[in-house]
Amino acid sequence: MEITTIIRFILGLAVIFNVSVSNAAAVQPIVTWAGVGFSGDWASRMETYPITSGFFCGDTTCNDDNSIEVWAREHILRSEKLPNYSFDLRAGFVDEDSVDQIGIAIAIANESVAIEELSIDGKPSYLTNYVISGSSLFFDIASSKLIFSVPLITRYTTVYQSLPDTDTQRNVFKNLLQNKTLGINFFDQMSLRLSEVDFQAKPTAYLQITNASFSGDSKAKLSSDINLAGTERYLATYFENVFVKETGYALIPNSVGHAIGNKIATRIPSGDLTIELPEPGYTMEFSVAKLLFQRKPGRGTDSFCWGARIEWRLYELVFGEEMIGTSDLKNVNCAVIGHDSVLSHDSEYIKLIMGILEQYAKQFKKQEADWINRHAEDPRQTRAALSKLNDIFAQ
Structure with missing residues (x-):
């Protein structure tokens, strides 16, 4: 009799515990x-x-x-x-x-x-x-x-x-x-x-994009008509967008023309709201290190090719600033068009850069060996950088 009562009591506790866990999970x-x-x-x-x-x-x-x-x-x-x-x-x-x-x-x-x-x-x-x-x-x-x-x-x-x-x-x-x-x-x-x-x-950790830039050599490949500061802001925001989409990691809005210091001023219907940003434990930046263009004449059509090389860096700010991850990425886009056709080099370069950044962001979700081997100058180093950041946010 006593054993039966004890068993019923234990089963009752198990039911209560399971219901509590289910309710907690649903909240x-x-x-x-x-x-x-x-x-x-x-x-x-x-x-x-x-x-x-x-x-x-x-x-x-x-x-x-x-x-x-x-x-x-x-x-x-x-x-x-x-x-x-x-x-x-x-x-x-x-x-x-x-x-x-x-x-x-x-x-x-x-x-x-x-x-x-x-x-x-x-x-x-x-x-x-x-x-x-x-x-x-x-x-x-x-x-x-x-x-x-x-x-x-x-x-x-x-x-x-x-x-x-x-x-x-x-x-x-x-x-x-x-x-x-x-x-x-x-x-x-x-x-x-x-x-x-x-x-x-x-969130257990925060990450922020702090720099998106063009090197002196790559700037020389762009036309004088391009809004360089606006382009850098756009690329930082674009990478931020695809990165969060792929990873879901806690990113602080980038400081490339978006966040001013550690605050974001926002005007909403109820009035002005100033949101204070947390201090990032980690930051990342990228630079367009090189841009290349090549044109090969042909019969009736010409072959146009645009190339880009991007340097990505990851820093830890726990004890000062320490670089803990690097990736150097490259890609080429080509098109065959008529002799009389004219395309914008600026636009083609930006589309190429965006494609590299988007594909790189996808590697944080699932590493694709073929893509990394083809587009990373040092595949082993790139895989280590991807794993390092994933380990940080998996804690």
Whole structure:
């Protein structure tokens, strides 16, 4: 009789324990919607986001025609098919009973329009690339300290027979934010990105991109028309975007023209919000060390080839600054076009660099021996660097 009672008691404890574990696993951190706005110096908005900032309705009645806040809510909070997030996203007031009071602000950091004039068989056309970059910033509501950041770049490319005017550009940006008429929407992409991220309320380590640059030799290969500082900012943000997409690691917004010092100023509907950034334990940087171009004439067509070499470095800041990982990467893109055709070297170089950075980011998720052997100057060194960073964030 006593043995039966003891067994029942133990089984009862097991059931209670299992239920408790299941409930604990099901509990998600509550995250309160803080709004959507713009990060950076609002006074310089005509330089950073001249068109999209016009959709901020801080001083007017917000409606479905003029408000970026309304559009974001429709796509992220009120969608009938919200994706499964690793956190409980709520609109309204902060849950006072929650241990960790966390807010989320979606901040647009930059917009750009890049127009490449092409001449194919003597006929001009204008390849136009629209870009919106931003981040979902998770922060502690009480202290306004950053907890987690999820970056995103939305790109839309089209071809015009004549140069697109300001009204045309404005309509494209509005559609990218308001609806899906172009087949792509910034807030839909952000919602999907948030569903792919394993949100960490208390990350064990932080990483930040602190430098993206061109060497003196590579600068000489670019035209005088290129906005070098803007290109470096874009490449840093692009690498940040694909890196987080592939790894889910806790990145602090990059300091290449995004974060100023250890703060990010963000203008949202409820007012100005200054988010304080944590100190990174690790930083990474990359430099475009070399750019090459070669043209081989042929019968009726010519062969154009563009080459690039990128140097990537990883640093640990625990005891001073110590380099703990290096990778030197290279690739070549070629195209065969007619004698009378003209392509932009700047655009081809940037596309090549972006391709290298994207493929390198994928190696952190799953190392591909064939890619590393073909594109790394020292495959063994590159594999060691990839493993080192993965070991740090796997702790």
